[in-house]
Amino acid sequence: MKTRLLSRLMTLALLCGISGSWAQETFKIGLILPMTGQSASTGKQIEAAARLYMAQNGSTVAGRKIELIVKDDGGVPDATKRIAQELVVNDKVGVLSGFGLTPLALATAPIATQSKTPMVVMAAATSSITEASPFIVRTSFTLPQCAVAMGDWAPKNGIKRVVTLVSDYGPGIDAERYFKERMQLNSAQVVESLRVPLRNPDFAPFLQKVRDLKPDALFVFVPSGAGAAVMKQFLERGMDKAGIKLIGTGDLTDDDQLNDMGDGALGVVTSHHYSAAHPSALNKKFVEAFKKANNGLRPNFMAVGGYDGMRVIYESLKNTKGGQGGGEAMLAAMKGQIFESPRGQIYIDAQTRDVVHNIYLRKVEKKDGQLYNVEFDVIKDMKDPGKSK
Numbered sequence: 001m002k003t004r005l006l007s008r009l010m011t012l013a014l015l016c017g018i019s020g021s022w023a024q025e026t027f028k029i030g031l032i033l034p035m036t037g038q039s040a041s042t043g044k045q046i047e048a049a050a051r052l053y054m055a056q057n058g059s060t061v062a063g064r065k066i067e068l069i070v071k072d073d074g075g076v077p078d079a080t081k082r083i084a085q086e087l088v089v090n091d092k093v094g095v096l097s098g099f100g101l102t103p104l105a106l107a108t109a110p111i112a113t114q115s116k117t118p119m120v121v122m123a124a125a126t127s128s129i130t131e132a133s134p135f136i137v138r139t140s141f142t143l144p145q146c147a148v149a150m151g152d153w154a155p156k157n158g159i160k161r162v163v164t165l166v167s168d169y170g171p172g173i174d175a176e177r178y179f180k181e182r183m184q185l186n187s188a189q190v191v192e193s194l195r196v197p198l199r200n201p202d203f204a205p206f207l208q209k210v211r212d213l214k215p216d217a218l219f220v221f222v223p224s225g226a227g228a229a230v231m232k233q234f235l236e237r238g239m240d241k242a243g244i245k246l247i248g249t250g251d252l253t254d255d256d257q258l259n260d261m262g263d264g265a266l267g268v269v270t271s272h273h274y275s276a277a278h279p280s281a282l283n284k285k286f287v288e289a290f291k292k293a294n295n296g297l298r299p300n301f302m303a304v305g306g307y308d309g310m311r312v313i314y315e316s317l318k319n320t321k322g323g324q325g326g327g328e329a330m331l332a333a334m335k336g337q338i339f340e341s342p343r344g345q346i347y348i349d350a351q352t353r354d355v356v357h358n359i360y361l362r363k364v365e366k367k368d369g370q371l372y373n374v375e376f377d378v379i380k381d382m383k384d385p386g387k388s389k
């Protein structure tokens with residue numbers, strides 16, 4: 001009799017212990033980023049933004065302590081995949097996040113699917129990424145969104161003959177294709193499409209070719225971190241003086257580098273979802289807080305992808321009472337989120353799990369002695385044009 005009571009009490013204690021400790025158990029977020037190598041600025045921006053989000057919103061959500069585990073993949077897909085596997089199996093992270101380049105996101109997608117772990121893509125921007133796993137949610141942007149906006153703007157502004165120059169991988173190929181299609185639709189022409197290697201590109205021979213072709217404009221996509229090199233060589237070769245305009249997606253005039261590009265960048269028009277000069281009260285607060293926490297560093301679009309990604313994770317945790325129901329429940333709570341981001345209103349399309357947001361046309365101008373992408377037009381609530389293909 002006594003032993004039965006004792007064993008019942010022990011079972012009860014065990015049960016209470018389990019549920020009590022579950023509620024207090026930390027919720028781990030794996031954040032895999034290129035902190036070294038060619039895309040190190042992407043890692044730095046996103047980590048800083050994620051830490052800022054946590055500092056502003058607390059590190060306990062729905063009763064669970066949040067632990068952010070930041071890992072450097074050096075921009076190498078095999079490393080991203082191995083790290084993701086370790087984070088899921090050994091650290092038992094509830095969410096995988098980051099992904100600074102398309103190949104890094106694609107390498108990890110099967111792990112998200114197999115382990116049913118939500119994977120929040122904060123940087124990579126090839127249209128097809130969200131189709132690589134039903135567990136992917138994206139808070140960055142897509143290249144077709146920007147390329148279509150520029151393919152509409154350029155012909156309306158006297159730019160009829162264009163050469164494209166893109167990095168030769170997913171996002172570059174998306175940018176090239178969607179820009180060209182849109183130009184043709186608007187009775188304008190892409191006279192040559194040039195592709196440069198992703199790793200250590202030498203732009204000189206390509207720019208020489210552009211000079212010889214004498215287009216109205218050169219349209220450029222290079223990933224965050226590579227824009228300054230293109231700008232420098234474009235100006236050194238006097239292409240602007242030869243009457244060739246420089247246009248592109250906003251990755252070219254990246255806020256991380258723009259202010260060091262010099263006055264030669266003035267007047268460059270790009271299309272993108274985020275500018276540090278976006279004139280909303282929320283963005284002003286964001287930029288100020290980011291700079292204050294990071295020695296004056298200006299946030300770029302990568303930082304905003306990371307900041308919004310953390311918001312999506314936090315809200316999903318709140319809506320599942322601390323992640324109850326596991327990865328599938330958390331994923332469901334990520335779909336359809338709508339909120340104001342430093343970039344403007346954003347929405348996670350519940351069907352595609354991709355980001356819907358405004359695409360702005362911006363021109364580089366000087367404000368208070370600093371170079372900024374100043375928004376002058378907007379295409380509201382743009383879905384990824386790549387999804388309807």
Ligand code: PHB
Pocket residue numbers: 100101102103123124125126170171222223224251
């Ligand atoms: C990508 O690899 O998907 C990528 C990286 C940097 C960008 C845009 C796209 O600026």
